[in-house]
Amino acid sequence: MTTVTRHCLICGSRVLISREEAGGVVVVLGIFAGLARGIRRVARTQSKETSSAKSEAGLPELEVCLAGVNEVSASKDSVASFRDDVIRHHFVGQQYLCLRCGARQNRTN
Numbered sequence: 001m002t003t004v005t006r007h008c009l010i011c012g013s014r015v016l017i018s019r020e021e022a023g024g025v026v027v028v029l030g031i032f033a034g035l036a037r038g039i040r041r042v043a044r045t046q047s048k049e050t051s052s053a054k055s056e057a058g059l060p061e062l063e064v065c066l067a068g069v070n071e072v073s074a075s076k077d078s079v080a081s082f083r084d085d086v087i088r089h090h091f092v093g094q095q096y097l098c099l100r101c102g103a104r105q106n107r108t109n
């Protein structure tokens with residue numbers, strides 16, 4: 001595997017992110033956010049149901065996992081829309097964004 005080092009044409013930084021990489025980061029963050037929402041929702045429901053009689057067993061792990069996965073599935077269109085917005089507004093048609101100086105560029109050196 002060869003690694004190509006990219007450098008910003010303006011500041012020379014090696015901290016460049018491509019459109020595809022940024023989209024991947026947004027999707028991963030969207031998945032984690034969906035999991036967290038689903039888990040919080042189940043935890044709140046369980047907390048209300050067991051507020052008078054605390055369950056020592058805690059939350060059923062499978063139910064919590066399924067709620068997280070369901071939330072991820074339900075939010076996939078909004079995550080894709082958010083990803084497209086990030087690419088459109090941050091890259092403005094360019095391929096790379098320098099995370100140091102903010103320059104957008106189609107090629108690197």
Ligand SMILES: [Zn+2]
Binds near residue numbers: 103
């Ligand atoms: Zn730069």
